[in-house]
Amino acid sequence: MKSQHVDGENREKIFLFALSTCGWCKKVRMLLENLGLEYDYIYVDLLEGAERDEAVEELRHCNPQLSFPTLVINDEKCIVGYNKSKIMEALE
Amino acid sequence: MSDSFSITDDEVDDYYEKLKKEAEAYGYHLNRDVEFTKDLLRSILINKGRYGYGACPCRLASGRREEDLDIICPCDYRDPDLSDYDACYCGLYVSGAILRGEKKLKSIPERRPSPEDRKKIKNAIKSEAGVISSLPLPVWRCKVCGYLCAREEPPEICPICKVGRERFERFI
Ligand code: SF4
Numbered sequence: 001m002k003s004q005h006v007d008g009e010n011r012e013k014i015f016l017f018a019l020s021t022c023g024w025c026k027k028v029r030m031l032l033e034n035l036g037l038e039y040d041y042i043y044v045d046l047l048e049g050a051e052r053d054e055a056v057e058e059l060r061h062c063n064p065q066l067s068f069p070t071l072v073i074n075d076e077k078c079i080v081g082y083n084k085s086k087i088m089e090a091l092e
Numbered sequence: 093m094s095d096s097f098s099i100t101d102d103e104v105d106d107y108y109e110k111l112k113k114e115a116e117a118y119g120y121h122l123n124r125d126v127e128f129t130k131d132l133l134r135s136i137l138i139n140k141g142r143y144g145y146g147a148c149p150c151r152l153a154s155g156r157r158e159e160d161l162d163i164i165c166p167c168d169y170r171d172p173d174l175s176d177y178d179a180c181y182c183g184l185y186v187s188g189a190i191l192r193g194e195k196k197l198k199s200i201p202e203r204r205p206s207p208e209d210r211k212k213i214k215n216a217i218k219s220e221a222g223v224i225s226s227l228p229l230p231v232w233r234c235k236v237c238g239y240l241c242a243r244e245e246p247p248e249i250c251p252i253c254k255v256g257r258e259r260f261e262r263f264i
């Protein structure tokens with residue numbers, strides 16, 4: 001998938017499904033950046049055609065409702081929405 | 093999709109002033125975090141340019157208007173979310189309790205059904221259509237604000253919340 005990489009401290013594998021237009025998605029990105037963590041993100045609304053379908057299928061695995069932001073930690077733990085305490089807890 | 097829709101600060105400010113006035117006049121409140129709110133409004137304007145309609149900035153629009161009628165801002169889910177969670181999904185509209193600082197704004201669960209469930213609901217409504225009513229006129233309901241009217245066709249624009257005719261459903 002055509003994701004963007006953000007450099008930082010490498011602790012957990014962090015992947016964020018986001019929309020470029022969404023306020024809560026931006027808050028999750030700001031939180032990760034304030035924590036100084038390395039992560040990858042993808043803006044699904046900016047994808048088209050097969051690329052978008054692929055990202056949506058990937059997201060469906062952990063969040064069938066296909067809502068944003070969805071944060072996936074180490075390919076297994078999934079946090080839907082901007083839930084600061086849950087995110088902090090998972091990344092501690 | 094390239095982001096060729098750059099929206100100026102003036103456009104966002106105008107939209108903000110207009111929407112704020114409208115919201116207050118009809119008993120709604122915009123989020124008082126002006127920076128957050130203006131970011132959302134900029135995003136709605138970007139979506140208008142991209143898709144031709146102001147799709148909800150926090151949901152993935154399909155690009156097909158008829159599939160996204162329920163998420164054109166103000167979406168069909170705003171009022172139930174204001175009742176249950178004191179804010180709309182994006183946090184653009186908030187309740188009086190949040191405005192007064194009695195409650196805090198937080199990210200809320202998504203109420204819009206999944207794509208599969210939306211299909212099921214659509215089919216169920218289709219099969220319900222045709223139920224004979226003994227009323228002299230059909231009753232139409234605005235899915236955004238709940239306004240009801242008994243007339244042959246829904247109005248062109250909802251007199252209460254100003255959304256278009258396509259947002260009405262046959263109620264009785
Ligand atoms: S009312 Fe809120 S949740 Fe609904 S479309 Fe507008 S910004 Fe999104």
